[in-house]
Amino acid sequence: MFSGFDFDVIWRSLPYLFWDGMSFTLMLTALSALGGLVLGTLLALMRLSNMRVLGAIATGYVNLMRSLPLVLVIFWFYFLVPYLGQMITGSERPLVVGAFSSALITFTLFEAAYFSEIMRAGIQSIPKGQVSAGYALGLTYRQVTGYIVLPQALRNMLPVILTQTIVLFQDTSLVYVLSITDFLGAASKVAQRDGRLIEMYLFAALVYFLISFAASRLVRALQAKTAIIR
Amino acid sequence: MTYNWNWGIFWEMSPEATGTYLDMLLMGLRWTIATALLAWVVALFFGSIVGVMRTLPGRTVSIIASAYVEFFRNIPLLVQLFLWYFVLPELLPKTAGMWLKQLPNAPFWTGAIGVGLYMSARIAEQLRAGIKSLPRGQAMAGTALGLTTVQTYRYVLLPMAFRIIMPPLTSEALNTVKNTSVALTIGLMELTARARAMQEFSFQVFEAFTAATILYLLLNAVVVFGMRRLEKSIAVPGYIAGK
């Protein structure tokens, strides 16, 4: 089965696959996880606030994002972001947005919806007494949220957040539909150029598997550790 | 330069000449539904088997089952579809590979089964959690009455486990629908692919995507409605979850 298998093509393209491809993938994963977490936390706070309108906006946004396939959302933002940029900057024509920025904006906005659900659960898991104790000490809403509620929610939800980040890492492969050179994009370009689809796709699968598997093991270990402390 | 809206575009003929742009999108919706249905059947079938295997006492069985779950969970769906579509036919014996490549509607079959297998790992995990959440005494009571392991699962554990996991199953059903869009990368002309094609032909990008968005929302609503109906119809009188 492996008689016609060309390991050399993998070896030759390693620098391209990892320096160009994987660094894009990891950068996109890390930045959009961070951005998604910040925006998601804001959305969660909006949903849990007493302000009806804010809550409704956040709920609508989260539900809309979670109802749509990521591929469709990627297309949406790919075409929408230039026009939004034009609106914001007031320029004459739609902005030219680079592939990385476009992908980053898309994944940040998309993942924010999922992170907001995680943070909402995290915030709701904090006992009401914690908040009351904060107010009783004379803290303001901002202080209670910033010093008491969010740190605990983040810590409790850390394993779930990291697990979602692993999902995000895999989902970034979908930028393939925009012909962007992420890890899969790089593998696919080599595959087409050299006619080595089998080698390159098997190798890509293996790399994704090893990274996701190792990362999920780490998360599990972390979970076990934090479970003992509490 | 501003965007030129043209909502009338849906009633114009598409260059495929098989009907209007609206017809084109609706045809995509049908493929999305067909793919999602077959994927769901595949996912439930394999997910149930693997989920049950994960709860059996035998070590070998549970190792095989967890290897299955890890495989399908740790490789991106897109890469999995590439493996089934581009790689698998090459690795099979020549005649089988040729047959696979020349299969009519190959993107549909590959997409549906690929998405189904991907989802089956997630369903297996849900089902395992559902079975584990049942009191240990339930299996014991079945065993004590003389039921075999198969009978205990069939009549005692699975009916309750599936009822308990109805809410997460609903969201997995929605995920199945959404994930069918990834199959556009192997050439399946489902809803997202048709919206993209409409954009390329007509340049009315936002009309095309708005229509696709609305169709997905409607499809979601139908799935949620159907699953809720099912959940209600199989609800057990007097049973309070978590008791």
Add this chain to the structure above:
Amino acid sequence: MPMIDIQAVSKWYGPQFQVLKDCTTAVEKGEVVVVCGPSGSGKSTLIKCVNALEPFQSGAIHVDGINLQDPSTNLPKLRARIGMVFQHFELFPHLKITENLCLAQEKVLGRSRDEAMTKAMALLERVGLKDHSHKFPGQLSGGQQQRVAIARALAMDPIAMLFDEPTSALDPEMITEVLDVMVELAREGMTMMVVTHEMGFARKVAHRVIFMDKGEIIEDRPKEEFFGTPRSERAQVFLSKILAH
């Protein structure tokens, strides 16, 4: 030949923790034996071993002359002949009361639906729950559920009945209705092994009382002797605690 014969049974959880130490006792046909002891004493584990619901590492258990650990023993068949009642009832929540009673009759004994139904209704009448036959377990009180569970076990025409703390999950006002059913069963001559703290029940119908502590059988004596003068200090302490109120 005793109905239930337990010979030198020992059981470990892992290499360290021994739950049963060299337990030996027997239950004759028609005999009612009450097993008591503090929590964690291994009494529930012992009774589950009798039904092969828990494996054990050494010793032997024979039920009606059949060796549980013999590989040729058909365990489902054997278990079907021993009725078991659990602390938490373990009725199947998705099945109606009648279906709970019919399931094993049909699937294990191969009875027809009519046959199973006739049996089920007769037994429900006997435990006073005929009017509830069409309901689901979740719609009954704890005491009613446990009576259904007893009826479910009886539907298999068992040669012996095992009770694993049948009243300890019940609210106090429901304990009597379950004990009444058990007393009646004992008086009809059913072979019974009962793990319970209900000493009133023991006094009324038990022939023998077994006292266990830390995995060992400390006392195994006729009821009169046990309640008269328990020999071991541990049994005395235990009795004084549960009879204090």
